[in-house]
Amino acid sequence: MTNSIDGIEKSNCIFIIGSNTTANHPLVSRRVMRAKEKGAKLIVADPRGIQLSRFADVAIRHKLGSDVALLNGMMHIIIKNGWHDKDYISKRTEGYEEFAAEIEKATPEITALATGVSEEDLYRMAEAYGTAGAASLLYAMGITQHVTGVDNVKSCCNLAMLCGNVGIPGGGVNPLRGQNNVQGACDMGGLPNVFTGYQPVTDEKARAKFSEAWGCTLNEKPGMTITDMIPGILEGKIKGLYVIGENPKLSDPDWNHLNHALQELEFLVVQDLFLSETAQVADVVFSAAALAEKEGTVTNTERRCMKYDQAIPPLGDTLPDWDIIARLGTAMGYPMHYKNTEEIFDELTALTPSYAGMTYKRLGYDGLQWPCPSEDHPGTVYMHKDTFSRGLGKFHAVAYQLPAEQPDTEYPFSLTTGRMFAHFHTGTMTRVSPHLDIEQEDGYVEINPRDARKMDVKEGELLTICSRRGELDVPARLTTSVEPGTLFLPIHFGENAANILTSSEAFDPLAKIPEFKVSAVSVKKYKVEAPAEAQVEAEVEAVS
Amino acid sequence: MKCTFVPSICSYCGTGCGVLFETIDGKLISTIPMKSHPVSGGKLCIKGWNLHEHINSPMRLKKPLVKTFGRFINTSWDEAIQITADRFKDIIEKYGPDSIGVLVSAKMSNEENYLAQKLARAVFGTNNVDHCARL
Amino acid sequence: MKRKVKEWLEDGTVDLFLGYRMNCGHPLPHCFTKEEIDDVEHLLVSRTRYSLEKIATHLAKRDPELKIGLLARDCNQRAINVLTIWHQLDKDKIFALNVNCCPSPIKPQADCSYMSGEQTSSYKVQVGIDNLMDIEKADDFSDQEKNVRWMYEFQKCLKCYGCRNICPVCFCAECTLEHKDLIGPGRLPPQIPIFHLVRAAHMAGRCIDCGLCEDACPMDIPLRLLYRKVGEIVKNVFDYNTGESSEQSPLSLLGEKVSLSLKPM
Ligand code: SF4
Ligand code: SF4
Ligand code: SF4
Ligand code: SF4
Numbered sequence: 001m002t003n004s005i006d007g008i009e010k011s012n013c014i015f016i017i018g019s020n021t022t023a024n025h026p027l028v029s030r031r032v033m034r035a036k037e038k039g040a041k042l043i044v045a046d047p048r049g050i051q052l053s054r055f056a057d058v059a060i061r062h063k064l065g066s067d068v069a070l071l072n073g074m075m076h077i078i079i080k081n082g083w084h085d086k087d088y089i090s091k092r093t094e095g096y097e098e099f100a101a102e103i104e105k106a107t108p109e110i111t112a113l114a115t116g117v118s119e120e121d122l123y124r125m126a127e128a129y130g131t132a133g134a135a136s137l138l139y140a141m142g143i144t145q146h147v148t149g150v151d152n153v154k155s156c157c158n159l160a161m162l163c164g165n166v167g168i169p170g171g172g173v174n175p176l177r178g179q180n181n182v183q184g185a186c187d188m189g190g191l192p193n194v195f196t197g198y199q200p201v202t203d204e205k206a207r208a209k210f211s212e213a214w215g216c217t218l219n220e221k222p223g224m225t226i227t228d229m230i231p232g233i234l235e236g237k238i239k240g241l242y243v244i245g246e247n248p249k250l251s252d253p254d255w256n257h258l259n260h261a262l263q264e265l266e267f268l269v270v271q272d273l274f275l276s277e278t279a280q281v282a283d284v285v286f287s288a289a290a291l292a293e294k295e296g297t298v299t300n301t302e303r304r305c306m307k308y309d310q311a312i313p314p315l316g317d318t319l320p321d322w323d324i325i326a327r328l329g330t331a332m333g334y335p336m337h338y339k340n341t342e343e344i345f346d347e348l349t350a351l352t353p354s355y356a357g358m359t360y361k362r363l364g365y366d367g368l369q370w371p372c373p374s375e376d377h378p379g380t381v382y383m384h385k386d387t388f389s390r391g392l393g394k395f396h397a398v399a400y401q402l403p404a405e406q407p408d409t410e411y412p413f414s415l416t417t418g419r420m421f422a423h424f425h426t427g428t429m430t431r432v433s434p435h436l437d438i439e440q441e442d443g444y445v446e447i448n449p450r451d452a453r454k455m456d457v458k459e460g461e462l463l464t465i466c467s468r469r470g471e472l473d474v475p476a477r478l479t480t481s482v483e484p485g486t487l488f489l490p491i492h493f494g495e496n497a498a499n500i501l502t503s504s505e506a507f508d509p510l511a512k513i514p515e516f517k518v519s520a521v522s523v524k525k526y527k528v529e530a531p532a533e534a535q536v537e538a539e540v541e542a543v544s
Numbered sequence: 545m546k547c548t549f550v551p552s553i554c555s556y557c558g559t560g561c562g563v564l565f566e567t568i569d570g571k572l573i574s575t576i577p578m579k580s581h582p583v584s585g586g587k588l589c590i591k592g593w594n595l596h597e598h599i600n601s602p603m604r605l606k607k608p609l610v611k612t613f614g615r616f617i618n619t620s621w622d623e624a625i626q627i628t629a630d631r632f633k634d635i636i637e638k639y640g641p642d643s644i645g646v647l648v649s650a651k652m653s654n655e656e657n658y659l660a661q662k663l664a665r666a667v668f669g670t671n672n673v674d675h676c677a678r679l
Numbered sequence: 680m681k682r683k684v685k686e687w688l689e690d691g692t693v694d695l696f697l698g699y700r701m702n703c704g705h706p707l708p709h710c711f712t713k714e715e716i717d718d719v720e721h722l723l724v725s726r727t728r729y730s731l732e733k734i735a736t737h738l739a740k741r742d743p744e745l746k747i748g749l750l751a752r753d754c755n756q757r758a759i760n761v762l763t764i765w766h767q768l769d770k771d772k773i774f775a776l777n778v779n780c781c782p783s784p785i786k787p788q789a790d791c792s793y794m795s796g797e798q799t800s801s802y803k804v805q806v807g808i809d810n811l812m813d814i815e816k817a818d819d820f821s822d823q824e825k826n827v828r829w830m831y832e833f834q835k836c837l838k839c840y841g842c843r844n845i846c847p848v849c850f851c852a853e854c855t856l857e858h859k860d861l862i863g864p865g866r867l868p869p870q871i872p873i874f875h876l877v878r879a880a881h882m883a884g885r886c887i888d889c890g891l892c893e894d895a896c897p898m899d900i901p902l903r904l905l906y907r908k909v910g911e912i913v914k915n916v917f918d919y920n921t922g923e924s925s926e927q928s929p930l931s932l933l934g935e936k937v938s939l940s941l942k943p944m
Contacts, residue, residue: 039801192674239635242632242646283631286624321656336662367582434594578705
């Protein structure tokens with residue numbers, strides 16, 4: 001996030017696109033609701049009807065994958081009405097001309113056609129955002145998990161810059177990170193092309209710095225992303241894989257593809273709390289200690305690095321992740337001896353300019369928001385105040401593209417995936433939690449009652465869903481929060497894993513994020529009639 | 545009897561709400577929202593409130609495992625680490641460092657992520673490091 | 680006060696004492712013991728409120744013989760009363776060190792974090808329920824308006840169960856709110872208004888108006904007001920003063936599998 005979570009409350013207008021905030025970032029939705037109650041305008045754009053739509057001043061359901069079209073259309077109206085911030089554009093940005101030429105094409109008629117949103121609603125959205133003053137844009141996986149993910153993000157940035165909303169309190173472009181320390185994992189160089197703090201591995205200076213600190217020579221070739229690694233395994237390029245705390249068997253876009261790949265590996269090590277689907281096919285499994293059993297820091301979506309403490313000793317024969325990694329490094333002939341996580345933290349802050357001013361002592365329990373370059377720097381509440389990281393903010397001319405897969409006669413439905421409020425990611429942690437399990441024990445698919453009626457499917461009855469990749473059976477949940485022709489499948493449930501249906505071939509060419517949000521599928525009622533629950537009850541009654 | 549309240553951060557989403565783990569005699573009893581936390585101010589969602597439950601789960605792995613003849617057996621840390629180190633060394637020798645991939649985790653701490661990419665880059669000698677946030 | 684706590688710990692009046700202390704600038708609950716008696720110097724009395732009596736019930740469940748001391752504001756004291764009436768705490772094993780404070784209408788004129796709360800935002804006052812409203816005012820709305828306003832509030836619910844989890848007098852092992860047949864699981868918002876009304880009904884004769892539930896509600900739903908209304912009914916109809924009367928309330932609804940005796944878990 002360029003701005004802060006509590007800063008949302010200072011906003012005059014909040015535009016949420018592609019985020020079911022109350023379910024996935026509940027404590028962010030709190031701030032949104034508070035802003036709304038303080039008088040801010042709320043715009044919600046989501047292919048599904050979400051809880052926040054009920055409170056929105058403008059709530060629209062655009063077609064799956066039409067985000068760029070929608071944003072371009074909004075910007076067209078904003079420019080036509082002169083609501084853009086001309087002063088900001090000329091002083092702080094570049095590339096406007098080319099961008100404006102692209103936007104010129106996105107007339108309301110064209111946009112309405114591409115997105116399924118009425119021209120009137122488009123106008124109201126544009127007006128609410130364009131005339132608000134400080135407006136905050138929030139988005140999540142609904143924007144990034146598309147073939148056009150990078151384009152979607154660029155369009156969000158375009159919109160924010162167009163109205164002068166980057167670098168002011170209450171404004172900003174605010175991606176909501178799905179997992180607790182995605183931000184930290186990226187900051188710490190958990191990416192194939194950069195060291196900590198986004199210092200490129202191709203940069204000679206950065207390499208020299210790390211090579212001196214670590215006492216070794218470093219590979220200058222950027223590595224493979226996870227979306228490259230899987231085919232890499234099949235092509236025999238990757239032979240050994242070390243998976244830490246992840247469950248790609250459920251989170252990877254294409255289950256069959258991955259399953260096959262994992263079997264091809266010569267050696268797979270998985271480090272986790274549980275024997276997850278992925279750990280089950282590993283050669284060695286490292287039993288890791290859990291959150292309460294260790295200390296360390298995490299960085300949340302507003303760039304706040306926060307410290308957590310150890311509450312209980314590690315269970316049985318488990319070790320904190322850092323200890324396992326250090327032992328492995330040492331066993332491979334590279335001594336990694338650390339007394340505690342603070343030593344590691346001090347080593348990494350010395351190598352990472354944006355974290356340079358942080359120490360455990362300074363973090364306390366409030367944490368600090370990076371960039372925090374020196375010991376006397378108070379941290380950064382909102383970024384790009386006077387200048388962008390690259391100097392001038394760049395407008396990108398982005399043209400709208402259709403999603404990789406369109407519904408057709410064979411696969412007439414669009415399937416989208418996501419999370420529900422009581423579970424997290426692949427469910428390895430939440431499904432073993434009794435109070436969360438009770439809230440939702442099994443998977444389900446959301447279908448519009450109209451579609452369900454046509455197929456004579458009632459609540460809880462099984463549906464068979466097929467895509468070009470595979471098929472699965474899953475109970476129906478009837479709700480108008482999905483439009484007719486659309487299905488929503490939560491990702492948490494291994495027994496009806498969404499990635500059996502989604503595609504591994506469609507991903508964003510730059511960010512390598514797979515298109516989870518749109519697949520074409522067909523739906524029919526499960527062939528063997530599942531008896532209704534009441535009927536089962538009656539039968540059981542009769543027997544006993 | 546000893547009872548403690550230890551500050552921690554909820555790990556179920558990127559919001560990063562502040563919690564206190566209530567422990568009695570070294571056992572995790574409950575999760576309490578931390579009232580003075582700058583992000584969450586004493587409120588949590590359903591996941592945060594039940595943060596302690598997955599840690600107390602009987603399904604947790606308690607020992608490192610190695611697979612021999614298709615079945616997992618419990619092993620010691622020394623052995624698990626040694627086997628892994630040997631196998632990785634073999635692979636690097638045979639196919640070069642870029643034949644290894646490391647998937648770090650958005651659920652680990654900063655220190656652990658730092659160390660994991662250091663392991664990949666400095667020890668294995670590859671930049672094949674990624675995390676699952678794309679997924 | 681610190682002297683008293685030390686005395687209690689030293690002469691064995693209590694085995695431990697629940698209070699607060701500062702930790703890196705955050706006032707947090709803390710358990711003081713005889714072994715670390717010097718820590719009592721850091722005992723903090725401030726506006727901070729956690730449900731110490733709920734923690735005490737956790738301790739008592741593990742060791743019913745344990746003598747527990749705790750810092751008690753008026754609300755804590757009322758909760759302790761209710762908990763002892765319902766056999767969740769043993770009257771003879773609980774030693775409260777009273778801090779006089781409470782702002783509740785049950786006992787007016789006092790100072791507490793709750794009362795210094797911020798002004799309710801304008802839009803909420805317009806379409807929802809002002810958290811600072813008193814019962815009479817809230818009753819003034821027409822039935823239809825009441826319905827619309829309360830439904831607005833309930834629709835925001837994130838189903839975090841925070842109101843139940845933090846509540847000192849919610850102690851059922853199996854809670855009705857998680858009953859599948861009554862309240863459909865897995866949906867946001869939860870089924871309204873039944874989710875909130877079930878809990879409100881359960882608070883009759885037990886809610887001691889501490890306001891912790893509303894403090895914990897991420898969506899600022901005016902729960903305290905709702906439960907006050909229920910408390911008022913119990914008072915008017917049964918002449919029962921929750922938190923002060925020494926018997927169980929004549930009207931009480933509980934969840935299932937409630938253990939009404941102090942047994943180790
Ligand atoms: S309590 Fe809920 S909103 Fe807060 S970090 Fe945890 S999952 Fe996210
Ligand atoms: S005010 Fe809320 S938390 Fe306090 S006793 Fe009543 S219901 Fe429980
Ligand atoms: S605390 Fe508020 S949001 Fe949470 S369940 Fe209770 S009423 Fe709903
Ligand atoms: S059943 Fe009622 S009284 Fe019992 S815990 Fe649930 S809400 Fe509270």
